[in-house]
Amino acid sequence: MHTREDDVLSLDEESTYPYAPEFLHFIDEAATVYHAADYFKRELIDAGYVELKESEDWIPKLKLGGKYYLTRNSSTLLAFAIGSAYKPGSPVAFIASHIDALCLKVKPVSNSGNAAPKGGFDRLGVAPYAGGGGAQRWDGSYSTWWDRDLGLGGRVLVQTKDGSVKENLVKLPNPVARIPSLAVHFGEPARGPFNYETQMVPIIGLTRNAEGKEEIIDGSLGKLHSARVLKAVAHELGVNPTDIVDFDLELFDFQKANLLGLSGEFISAPRLDDKLCSFSALTSLINATSDNSFMASSEVVSMVGLFDMEEVGSGLRQGAKGNLVQTVINRIVEAQVGLKEEEKSRYTTNLIGQTLGRSFMISADVTHAYNPNFDGIYLEGAAPALNKGVVIAADPNGHMTTDAVSITLMRLVAQSCNSELQLFQIRNDSRSGGTVGPTLSERLGCRSIDMSIPQLSMHSIRAMTGAGDPGIGVQFFEGFFRGYQAVQAKVLVQ
Structure with a gap:
């Protein structure tokens, strides 16, 4: 190994x-x-x-x-x-x-509705992957996902020049998302209960790029997902964003596993x-x-x-x-x-x-x-x-x-x-x-x-x-x- x-x-x-x-x-x-x-x-x-x-x-x-x-x-x-x-x-x-x-799966439409850009932030529409689903699952299993640095990865289907579609694995090299909690100073709204469709949406960047322009990707996927997400995935794979046919992507805890304890007797992961x-x-x-x-x-x-x-x-x-x-x-x-x-x-x-x-x-x-x-x-x-x-x-x-x-x-x-x-x-x-x-x-x-x-x-x-x-x-x-x-x-x- x-x-x-x-x-x-x-x-x-x-x-x-x-x-x-x-x-x-x-x-x-x-x-x-x-x-x-x-x-x-x-x-x-x-x-x-x-x-x-x-x-x-x-x-x-x-x-x-x-x-x-x-x-x-x-x-x-x-x-x-x-x-x-x-x-x-x-x-x-x-x-x-x-x-x-357990993870957060990227939705088939991840850039609209309750995950649409808002207040200058790009956000990512995700759904919890875990048995039970619904608000109860969010309150329980996913309550620990607030304020964590999250990575993005999974499989991507790419169309080659000869028209065939091949599968590629991707894992972006840096954390790209975070679900920020509301500071306790705001009182009652910070204590919940929360609406997990509208209030637990990961932030993945600012809507405008470094040049102050909004980015757009042509094609059907460009209407369903953030252009910046598509470009980041395509860049990691070394392909053109328009070559991406579809994908199964998810957010995951980016922090590395490590030993824990005074003598390293535990694993935290x-x-x-x-x-x-x-x-x-x-x-x-x-x-x-x-x-x-x-x-x-x-x-x-x-x-x-x-x-x-x-x-x-x-x-x-x-x-x-x-x-x-x-x-x-x-x-x-x-x-x-x-x-x-x-x-x-x-x-x-x-x-x-x-x-x-x-x-x-x-x-x-x-x-x-x-x-x-x-x-x-x-x-x-x-x-x-x-x-x-x-x-x-x-x-x-x-x-x-x-x-x-x-x-x-x-x-x-x-x-x-x-x-x-x-x-x-x-x-x-x-x-x-x-x-x-x-x-x-x-x-x-x-x-x-x-x-x-x-x-x-x-x-x-x-x-x-x-x-x-x-x-x-x-x-x-x-x-x-x-x-x-x-x-x-x-x-x-x-």
Whole structure:
């Protein structure tokens, strides 16, 4: 994994908190869901993974010992490695997480109505990306977005000279937006309640440029968005503004991730939910499958799925409710890896059932760490600590997939890799969040569990975890990939 050139960690700190520098670098790179997927693609390519396209024939491509990845919508990524001893019907060891995060999405018309230039200011029309929506979501999750320096990035569709349209990623090099609060001196208006359509509109500049002229861009996009936004994006990409066909852009916290605490024992960062579990899951997959001895003896398909859309319900083709995982597993079995041509007819629904009946999924999403300032809201004995161990998340009402059998399996995995496990369950008088676990559990039918890395300030623009927690996650998840083949044979429960 890559590290930041400007890391200030000492050698002692690096050895105390393995993977902290790599994780800080990743968070800074992965400003949007598209940048996160692209970062992981590059890591997989460096580790020898081969890209697959859904529109291609996979049967001649999938080989024993092969390592592959694919993306959907440039925002969801799935990677898998086929053990050299794999036989059709053998299990899949699967970790599922999500790489989308709370942000402010640029509206399709971002320069008119309540976001039109006003009082000499250019403003940007945005909408909150988070489940629930509406004023309640603004009051809660987005209350921390006031007075923050915000960056702009995402994907841009550009038409080339030959008429084809290509996708480009963009991330402007400097913060460009801010949502200013009203000073407390104004009294009642500064205390709210606020109208988030009209009073939480980001300011991105002054209407007139340095020469005192208003800028205009020809074409349809020039009528929908600020000319200065279009020019800034085009300049970063090295294209003409009129070559931009459309884009999916978002505002994000521009401040870099950093270590925190007197001994650097914490990580302060944006987008922890859930680039934290995603980082640990994919790193563990690369680590395990880079070991030739593991791959040579493995009968298992080791797989990681990192999904978009979790924060808004996991819908659409790139969400966990889509058919990506089911389709990929079916195609792996259909390819009949390692079988002779005359045995291809053995591909049946029966083999798919065997595969899923032997498989296991970890739904990996962050959970709440113990906050010492709010002691009374935690269930006694189920308040996870930072820098201690991965967390088993339980909920009897179906918000989590955990049960006694899956806990038993993961305790065996933890023993095999010397990992410590913690527990979290919400109190009866509190509301539980959700994960991709229940959705995928319904669709796949394999055994599953919800496991987490703990954090504080969930859904704030900037959250906090332990400096050791990314590495703690890698240790356990890698242990899962390495140990599942042996562990699943010990638990004789259907």
